[in-house]
Each structure stands twice: as structure tokens, then as C-alpha cells.
Amino acid sequence: MTIPRRRRQATPPPEQLTQLAEFRYRLRRFLQFSESAAESAGISAQQYQLLQVIAAVPDQESSSISYIAERMLLRHNSAVELVDRATRSGLVRRVADERDLRRSVVEITDHGAQLLTKLVEMHLDEIEQVGPELIAALEPLVAVSTAGDRGSSIR
Numbered sequence: 001m002t003i004p005r006r007r008r009q010a011t012p013p014p015e016q017l018t019q020l021a022e023f024r025y026r027l028r029r030f031l032q033f034s035e036s037a038a039e040s041a042g043i044s045a046q047q048y049q050l051l052q053v054i055a056a057v058p059d060q061e062s063s064s065i066s067y068i069a070e071r072m073l074l075r076h077n078s079a080v081e082l083v084d085r086a087t088r089s090g091l092v093r094r095v096a097d098e099r100d101l102r103r104s105v106v107e108i109t110d111h112g113a114q115l116l117t118k119l120v121e122m123h124l125d126e127i128e129q130v131g132p133e134l135i136a137a138l139e140p141l142v143a144v145s146t147a148g149d150r151g152s153s154i155r
Contacts, residue, residue, distance in 0.1 A: 016144060023137040030130060037122045041115050046072070047086050051116040054092065054108050062097055063106045091115065 011017070038048040053071045054063045061067055069079035083106055086092045091112035094104040108116065127134075 016141075019137070019140045019144075023134075023141055026130070026134045026137045030126065030134065033126050033130075034123060037119055037126075041119055043089065043091065043115060044085075046082055047089065047091055048116075048119055050082055050086055051091060051108055051112055051119075054106055055113075055116055062099065064097070064103060065106070068106065086112070 034048070035045040038045045041048075049072055050068065053068055057063045057067065065076060065079050065083060068074070068083065069076050072079065072082075074082065083092060083094070087094065090109055092106050092108055095107055097103045097105045
């Protein structure tokens with residue numbers, strides 16, 4: 001069996017690699033903050049994200065397991081497990097869907113809402129501090145992308 005050779009792609013300019021690495025670093029630092037903040041509040045980072053997803057459901061949607069799985073980039077069964085853990089922790093509850101009584105939707109409890117409010121405030125304070133650095137790291141990448149001149153791509 002013959003294995004086709006891959007064409008060798010030139011690497012992007014070092015400046016772009018540096019910019020991408022800087023953006024990833026800044027983003028990861030914010031995500032690390034988010035994980036630590038959630039843990040300091042007594043919940044996991046995924047539980048905080050779950051609360052955000054449910055609280056931000058658009059009017060035309062419902063906070064079904066399918067919707068949660070889609071928004072959190074999870075498999076359906078992983079979303080079910082996450083909701084089960086959050087239910088046991090008193091953060092959310094399942095209720096009958098008023099539009100379709102065969103299924104349930106997930107709602108935030110008062111305890112979950114209190115934690116969400118606290119964590120959102122902490123995150124907004126952090127964004128106020130690190131947002132300019134994050135934007136500064138992203139801007140050169142967006143400028144290159146919108147100019148359509150990315151140089152060579154890595155495949």
C-alpha cells in the first residue's frame with residue numbers, strides 16, 4: 001500500500017505565531033481565573049457555565065438538555081450527568097416544559113441564582129482588569145484575518 005505524501009506547508013510568519021500564542025495565553029489566564037472563582041464559590045467551572053447557559057436562554061428557546069448540551073459543547077449524556085450533579089447540589093431543578101409536557105426543562109434555583117450573581121460580578125470585575133490585554137492580544141489576529149492575508153496555513 002502506498003501512502004501519499006503530504007505537501008509540506010510553510011509555517012506562518014513568526015509574528016503571527018507569537019500573536020496567536022499571546023492571545024491563547026491571555027484567554028487561558030481568564031479561563032483559569034474563571035475555574036478558580038467557581039471553585040472558591042463551592043461549585044465546578046462546568047456548573048458555573050451551566051448556570052450561565054440556563055440564565056441566558058433566549059425567549060424562543062427552552063433550557064432543555066439538548067439546548068444545554070449544544071451550548072456547552074457536550075454530548076447529550078454528559079449534559080444529563082452535569083444537570084444531575086447540579087440538581088443534587090441544589091443549583092438547578094427539572095420542571096415540566098409548558099410547551100411540551102413530554103420533556104423537562106432545567107431552571108435555576110434561588111441558591112443557584114445567588115451563586116451565579118456572585119460569580120458574574122467577579123467575572124465582570126476580572127474582565128474590567130484584563131479585558132484590555134485580551135483585546136490587545138486579539139486585535140492583531142483579527143486584523144490579519146479580516147485583511148485576508150494569513151500567509152501560509154498549517155495543516
